[in-house]
Amino acid sequence: MTEPKENPLMEKIVSLCKRRGFIFQSSEIYGGINGFWDYGPLGVELRKNIRDCWWNDMVRQRDDIVGLESSIIMHPKVWEASGHIGGFNDPMVDCKVSKQRFRADQLFFAPVIIDRKIVGYVSALESETTAAEMQEQAEKFKRKKAIQGKLEPVQPRDFTEAKSEEIPLIPSPATGEPGSLTPPRAFNMMLQTYVGALRDESAVAYLRPETAQGMFVDFKAIVDTGRVKIPFGIAQVGKSFRNEITPRNFIFRSREFEQMEMEYFISDEDDWAKWHRYWIDWCREWLVKAGIPAAQLSEYNHPKEKLSHYSKGTTDIMFQFPFGVQELWGIAARGNFDLSQHAKFSGEPMEYFDDVAKRKYVPHVIEPAVGVDRIMLAILCSAYCEDQAPDEKGKMESRVVLKFAPRIAPIKVAIFPLLKNKPELVEKAKAVRDLLRPHMTVFYDEAGAIGRRYRRQDEIGTPFGLTIDFDTLGEKGDELKDTVTLRDRDTMKQERVKISELLQLLLPKIR
C-alpha cells in the first residue's frame, strides 16, 4: 500500500514487522484498506509498554497531572468552537478524467522553458525524485515537440502556487495530459457519521481528529471535582481519525491513529516560554528513556508567520526517519484560545478562580502532543540493527537485532531449556518461567538449536535470554546447581546467575 519501496531500510523494517507479528495491514484478506493498520501480538505489547510508560511518567508519578478519557464522538458544536469544521481542511485537486484526487501541496508542476519562452508544463507527485522526474519529462517534451533551443532547468512549485491561467495548462499526473485538473478546493479531514435514528443534518457527528478538545470541554468538570490547582495538566491516550488523502510512510501517517496528548494549564500571568521549554525538554528526555538516541532527535521551531493568530510558539521534536527528518512530538503554546472559544460557543464560563490571589482568569495552555504510532515507528527504526554474530559452529553470520530499551521491549526475558527432550530441563525451565512471569513478560521456547532460539529473540528485541542446562540441574556439582546462563542481547555476553537472585537482578533493569 504505502510502503516506500524505494527505501531499502524501510523495506526491511516493514518486512520484519509483518514477519514477526508487529504490524499487519488492516483487513489484508480483503485486499487491505488504505491508511489503516492492525497490530499483532508483539506490536500490541510494544504499544502497551509505550502507553504505560507515558502514563506512568506523565500522570501517576506526578502530583500535578490527572487523566481523562473522553469519547471519540462528541457533540458537533465542539468542532465548530475548535475551528475544525471551518478550518481543518487540506487543499485538494481533482483530475476530472481519472477521478483521482491529489493534495495540492503534494502535486508539483513547472513550466518547460526553452530559449526563455514557456512552451508547456510538466507535473509530478511529491517523492524523493520529484525534481529529477520533472527534468526528464521536460527533456522528453522538448524532443517530442522537436523544439530547438536551450532548455532551462525545471523549477518545481507546488499546486497551491499555480495561477488560475496556469491550471488548464498543467498536465494531470494521472493522465499526463493538461486540461483535467481543477483549482484547489478545501476538503475537510474529519470523518463524518450520523448518530441516532435519523439521517439528517441534526444527526451529523464527527470522529474526533484530536483528543485535545476533550480536555478543554471537560476543563470545568475536572476543576470542579479533581482538586487540581494551577499549574496542572490533563492527559489522555486515545484514538483519533483524519481522512488523510495520501496516507503514507507505513504507520507514520494513517487515517486511524492513537494520540497521547496533555494540556498543561498555566496562569495567564506566568512565563509561557519557560513552561514551553520545560515540556520540550521533558519530551526529549522521555524519548531518550524510551530508547531513542538523543543524536537522532532535533528541534524545529515553526516560523512566526506560519503560526495561527493565537499561537505563541510551536516546537516540533524531529526524528531522523529512514524516509527523512519528520515531526515526532509537537509542543505548542496555544494561549487561551481553546478555552475562550468553548466559553463563547457553549455560554459556560471557562474561568479558573485563584483562591490565593482572589482573581478569576482563563488559563493559558502548553500542549505536548504525540502519536503512539509515530513513537512506535521511531522506536522500531532506531532499534533496528544488523551486525555479525557467531553461529553454532563459530562461523560469523549476519544478525538482525531490535535494540529496544528493556522498559519498552515487548518481551523482557526468553527462557530456554537446553534440550526439549530432557524432562528435568523442561521442568526446571518452566519453574523459572513461573517464577518470573508475575513480574515481567516472558517467552518460553524449547524448539530448535539454542543459537537459532537466540536469533529469534534478537530479532524481536528481547533484552535477556536465560538458558537452563545440565549445570543448572547440578551435574557439575553444587556450585553451579540452580544457576542459569543469562545472555545479553546487545553484547551477546553470557554470565552465570543464581535462580534465586534473578528477580532482584532483572527487575531494576527492565524499569
Next chain:
Amino acid sequence: MTEPKENPLMEKIVSLCKRRGFIFQSSEIYGGINGFWDYGPLGVELRKNIRDCWWNDMVRQRDDIVGLESSIIMHPKVWEASGHIGGFNDPMVDCKVSKQRFRADQLFFAPVIIDRKIVGYVSALESETTAAEMQEQAEKFKRKKAIQGKLEPVQPRDFTEAKSEEIPLIPSPATGEPGSLTPPRAFNMMLQTYVGALRDESAVAYLRPETAQGMFVDFKAIVDTGRVKIPFGIAQVGKSFRNEITPRNFIFRSREFEQMEMEYFISDEDDWAKWHRYWIDWCREWLVKAGIPAAQLSEYNHPKEKLSHYSKGTTDIMFQFPFGVQELWGIAARGNFDLSQHAKFSGEPMEYFDDVAKRKYVPHVIEPAVGVDRIMLAILCSAYCEDQAPDEKGKMESRVVLKFAPRIAPIKVAIFPLLKNKPELVEKAKAVRDLLRPHMTVFYDEAGAIGRRYRRQDEIGTPFGLTIDFDTLGEKGDELKDTVTLRDRDTMKQERVKISELLQLLLPKIR
C-alpha cells in the same frame, strides 16, 4: 439523560461518579450527547486497572493466548461476511406525529377487554412498571369512555408481536393517540462513514460494532507469524460503536463502548462444551477477583430456539444491577461460522494445519466477550456501601464507602501528614509518598481534619490510608520513630507500621 431517576441507589451512584470525577456526561457544556460518556481522573484509573488486570490474566500470564489491536474501521466486506450488514438490525417503530422512534421490543401494547370484547388499546415503553402503568391506562380508558362491564387484567405484548390490523389501533406512547405508529422496520445499528476523497458507495465504511471480527480476519496472519498451536486464543481490548436507539441505564448501554473480547480456537474434534464451561468458570472467577461478590452473579443459558443456526450454546454471566439482573459477560460457542464466512467472502483459506495429526481443518471458537464499561458499572454498584463511622468527636455519622478490591482501586494508598503547617510532618509524608509512588498509585492530601480526609478517600475506594504524626518524628521515643498509622478502609482499624516495612506489607495486598 438516561439516568433512571426512579432508582434511588442508581441515583446515588451516578451522583457520586460525577461529584468525584469518575464519570461525566460527554460534551456536557454543550448539553451532552446521548449515549456517550467521558471518564474523569478516577474513572480513567479504575478503567485502566480493569483493562490491565484482564490483559495480565488473559494474555501475559498464559502461554496460549496472544494479543491483537485491529483497526476500528475495517474493510466493509468484513461486515458483509460477518452478517452485520444484512442482519445487525433492531426492529424500529416510528411515531409519524411526534417523529420519535422506539425499539419494537421495548414498546408494549395490550387490548383493553371489557366483558370479553376488545374496546381499545393501551401502550407503554418498557420499564419496571410497564404492566401496572398499562393496567391503570386501561382503567382510565374504561372510565373515560364510560363503558360498563368487567375489565380483564391487561396482558402486555411487545410490538414485534402486533398484527398488522392491530397497529393502527395502538396508541403512540409519545402522543397517547392511535394511528401514528408505523409497522416495525429493520434499522442497522452500525455507524457509517466515508473514507477517502469521494463520498459515494465506494467510500462507505463502518465503525466496528464488535472487536471480535478483527481476530477472525487476522487469524491467518497470527497463525503464520505468532508460533501458536491449537488450542490458542487471540485477545483484544478496544472501542466499538453501536447506534443504539435507546441508550440507557447510565454506562450500561451506550453508543460508544469498550470491549474486552477473546476468541479461543479449538479443534473441530475437541469437546466444545468442556471449553465452554472452562471459560464460563474462568470469567466468574475473574469477576470475583475483581471484587464482585459471587452471590451477585448468576448464569443464563440462551434457549436453543433463540440461538443463531451456527451457535452451539451461549451462556451469559448475569449481575444484579440496581435496575435489575442484566447480562455482564457473554460466553458463546460459535462453531466455525466466522472463519468459514471469511474464507467464503475473501477467497482466502482459513484452515489450520495440525502437524501432529497431519490434517487441515477450520477451527471452532469459544468467545468470552465483555465490556469495560459494564464491568466498571458492576464494580461500582457492588462496591457502593453506606455504613456508620465515628466522627472527630466519636459521634456516629453515616459514611459512603466504595469497597473496591485493592487490585482494582484507582488509588491504592492515601498519605496524610497529621498537620499541614508542621514542615517536619509534611516533609516526612512526602518522603513516604516518594517511597511508595514508583510501585503503586498514591494520593497525598494535607487539607482539612484527618477524619474528613479519611472520608474523602473512603468515598473513592482507597483501601489504605497512612498518617504521619508526631510519633513518626520520634516524639514518643525510638520505638515509634519512623512508624506510621496504617488505616484499613473497610474495618477502619488502625495499626502502627514501620516505614521501612511498608512496601513489603502493601505490595502483596494490592496485587
